[in-house]
Amino acid sequence: MSEALANLQGVSRVYQKGKERVEVLHELDLVIPAGDFLAIMGPSGSGKTTLLNILGGLDQPSNGAVTVGAAELSSMSNSQLSHWRSTHVGFVFQFYNLLPVLTAQKNVELPLLLTNFSAKERAARAGIALDIVGLSDRAKHLPRELSGGEEQRVAIARAIVSDPALLLCDEPTGDLDREKADEILKLLQVLNRDHGKTVVMVTHDAQAADFATRTLHVDKGKLESRAAA
Numbered sequence: 001m002s003e004a005l006a007n008l009q010g011v012s013r014v015y016q017k018g019k020e021r022v023e024v025l026h027e028l029d030l031v032i033p034a035g036d037f038l039a040i041m042g043p044s045g046s047g048k049t050t051l052l053n054i055l056g057g058l059d060q061p062s063n064g065a066v067t068v069g070a071a072e073l074s075s076m077s078n079s080q081l082s083h084w085r086s087t088h089v090g091f092v093f094q095f096y097n098l099l100p101v102l103t104a105q106k107n108v109e110l111p112l113l114l115t116n117f118s119a120k121e122r123a124a125r126a127g128i129a130l131d132i133v134g135l136s137d138r139a140k141h142l143p144r145e146l147s148g149g150e151e152q153r154v155a156i157a158r159a160i161v162s163d164p165a166l167l168l169c170d171e172p173t174g175d176l177d178r179e180k181a182d183e184i185l186k187l188l189q190v191l192n193r194d195h196g197k198t199v200v201m202v203t204h205d206a207q208a209a210d211f212a213t214r215t216l217h218v219d220k221g222k223l224e225s226r227a228a229a
Contacts, residue, residue: 005165005198006032006055011064012221013050024050026221027064034165037192037199039209042218048202049170051218055200056089056168057081068166086114090159090197094171096151098143098158104130105139108157115162129157132195133187149180156187160197167191169201173208185211 013025024047032038032055042048053059054066057073066073071084098107108126117125130136133153143151152172159167169188173181185208191197192213201212209215217224 003034004031005034005036005069006030006200007065007067008054008061009065011054011061011066013047013054013059014062024221025054025061028221028223030216030223032198032200034198035192035196037189037211037213038201039212039215040200040202040218041204041206041209041215046218047221048218052168052170052200052202055166056091057085086111087162088164088166090156090162090164090167092152092156092159092167092169092172094174096143096148096155098151098154100143103140103142104135104146104154104157107143107154108161111158111162125161126157129161130154132160132191133157147180148176149183152176152180152184153187156184156191160191160195165196165198167197167199169199171203172201173203173205178207181205181208182211 008028008030011025011028012023015022015024028051040048040051050059054061055068061074064074069088071088073081076084105123105126108129109122112122112125127136127139130139133156135150135153135157138146138150146154173184176184188199188201189211192199203209
């Protein structure tokens with residue numbers, strides 16, 4: 001078995017809405033081996049996106065410990081988490097969040113503005129990322145000149161440009177038709193299999209989950225497992 005990349009122990013997340021206490025995650029334990037492709041499914045409000053955000057350091061647990069690689073996220077400050085995310089995690093969302101005034105190349109370069117890379121190095125790394133997702137020939141195009149599937153590929157290139165170990169995908173195919181969705185899911189498989197990325201994907205789509213190597217279901221803040229088809 002591969003060494004664990006992420007380990008959640010006794011993780012709970014509680015939100016206070018007025019006088020109401022809402023527990024989204026309840027004493028959750030989860031080990032994610034390096035090289036895993038994990039799909040997380042569950043009904044709306046079940047806690048799956050909260051779980052993804054905690055894994056990526058976008059949210060902090062109310063209780064419990066979260067370790068990703070050598071980093072203990074639950075003990076880090078917001079500034080420490082921001083610095084850690086910039087090099088260790090790539091995020092892919094349902095909506096591509098590309099800046100409309102920037103070319104595909106410049107959109108992919110954005111995360112590298114937080115690093116010490118020169119403009120030449122940023123351009124070279126963005127070029128490599130676009131090549132990996134099969135969009136080298138679209139580097140100079142603006143988002144409005146791309147299809148939805150191409151925009152998501154640019155978003156994936158942006159997520160991998162800093163060469164993170166962990167790729168977190170929140171409904172990455174939710175805005176695409178079946179054909180384009182399957183193309184994106186096959187790309188995630190390639191990134192997982194050939195480029196060593198550990199992929200955690202939240203999805204409502206059972207067909208999308210079938211592209212993962214295993215699936216977990218979240219219900220009322222707790223996890224249950226089943227084999228992927």
